[in-house]
Amino acid sequence: VQTRLALVLGETANPLEIRAEFGDTAEKARRKWVIPVAVKVPIASITTVPAGPGAWQGRLEFLFQLEDEGGNSTPLLESELPLELPDEAVQSTEPIHITYDVGLKVRAGEHRVALTVTDGIGGAASTLTWIVTVGDGGEVTIAPR
Numbered sequence: 001v002q003t004r005l006a007l008v009l010g011e012t013a014n015p016l017e018i019r020a021e022f023g024d025t026a027e028k029a030r031r032k033w034v035i036p037v038a039v040k041v042p043i044a045s046i047t048t049v050p051a052g053p054g055a056w057q058g059r060l061e062f063l064f065q066l067e068d069e070g071g072n073s074t075p076l077l078e079s080e081l082p083l084e085l086p087d088e089a090v091q092s093t094e095p096i097h098i099t100y101d102v103g104l105k106v107r108a109g110e111h112r113v114a115l116t117v118t119d120g121i122g123g124a125a126s127t128l129t130w131i132v133t134v135g136d137g138g139e140v141t142i143a144p145r
Contacts, residue, residue, distance in 0.1 A: 047122030
């Protein structure tokens with residue numbers, strides 16, 4: 001529901017301090033284009049629990065939803081990422097992040113994109129939205145909503 005509302009209303013919240021980096025060019029895959037996206041989540045913002053000596057566990061859930069300029073939406077692209085992290089990563093004073101790579105399949109044109117990342121243990125969720133345009137040659141432009 002949170003992802004769909006963000007897609008429609010453009011409202012966002014980012015307590016997990018996530019960011020997404022979209023590729024400049026999409027690759028052709030039959031009649032659609034695949035846009036590479038790297039979602040970055042700071043480890044310091046994720047709730048982790050001990051998983052044995054020197055190890056921690058966490059879980060992230062990723063939900064993408066897209067809607068084209070005609071109002072046609074794609075089914076949610078859902079993925080869960082279990083995490084096994086060493087002490088050094090969890091207790092580091094330096095910023096370290098998890099990177100989740102995904103390819104979004106779209107037709108050429110303008111799309112509204114919403115992403116929700118949820119901390120599967122702590123329950124906090126961040127939602128971001130963009131306007132993504134794919135040209136006939138695969139060029140990608142991104143604008144915040």
